[in-house]
């Protein structure tokens with residue numbers, strides 16, 4: 001098996017055409033990408049080459065049956081130009097967990113990290129210093145075999161593309177608790193970063209937008225009585241000084257940020273219960289003025305405070321807090337990510 005990465009560099013960098021102070025999320029990509037093919041039962045021919053379109057047969061399984069998984073992670077630069085990733089081993093494990101569920105062959109660990117670190121070193125100028133700046137990393141796998149039989153493909157492409165990102169400032173996020181639609185079901189693929197999970201949310205989310213809500217908090221598919229997670233974020237509730245979050249299961253994505261927030265809560269002696277959280281108890285707490293915060297956690301926004309919600313026609317606004325848990329966790333996570341503080345749990349990964 002040939003696992004030496006062949007590198008072809010572009011002769012025209014786009015970096016000077018990019019306005020790094022006005023980046024929309026996921027619109028601009030760096031000069032190069034990583035690509036590796038699965039053929040005859042092996043991952044072969046890893047290459048780094050100029051970012052750009054490529055040919056795939058119209059009959060490729062990915063277009064018909066959504067056989068595709070992805071990851072989302074970030075690289076950061078500290079004041080000395082050292083590059084770090086945040087817990088990339090978690091993303092490596094997760095992409096293979098997702099792949100396995102979608103009958104996609106697992107990707108080798110050494111190639112994942114070699115591809116990633118080589119690509120990041122080539123694109124180091126695209127990672128800007130300063131709090132909030134990062135390079136969003138999107139590894140993904142697609143079924144490329146041209147054959148429309150409804151069965152797993154025998155050919156795949158693993159790729160990594162990179163997009164410079166700024167932490168978007170938190171607008172006034174308000175959410176709808178799901179009462180009709182579901183994101184995932186028992187025994188399904190909700191725990192996987194499977195492409196189709198996201199397409200299935202677009203329509204219900206657009207209905208929420210029409211009502212003035214940015215996102216939906218998904219509830220369990222069978223009763224809609226328990227709060228599970230947002231579309232791309234896990235979710236935390238603060239009732240008085242107690243944090244609550246749902247346990248992960250086959251319907252909920254096991255977020256790296258979620259895991260890190262749970263650890264930070266313990267480090268800060270904040271009480272946290274990982275258990276089913278009912279819509280009824282959250283509405284009750286809100287009525288009593290005991291619901292102090294709701295926030296989402298995910299790689300893209302890190303921590304995203306939620307200021308209000310609607311369920312069953314009842315609308316609730318949350319208080320504006322001075323010292324929120326959300327801002328504490330965001331600060332502490334970013335301090336670790338930008339190498340501004342100790343890293344007691346070894347979350348930083350030097351590139």
Ligand SMILES: *Cc1c(COP(=O)(O)O)cnc(C)c1O
Pocket residue numbers: 072193229230231232233234253254255256257258297298299300
């Ligand atoms: C990616 C994702 C998250 C957040 O996971 P992180 O590892 O923290 O980025 C949460 N929920 C869903 C559905 C996701 O796709």
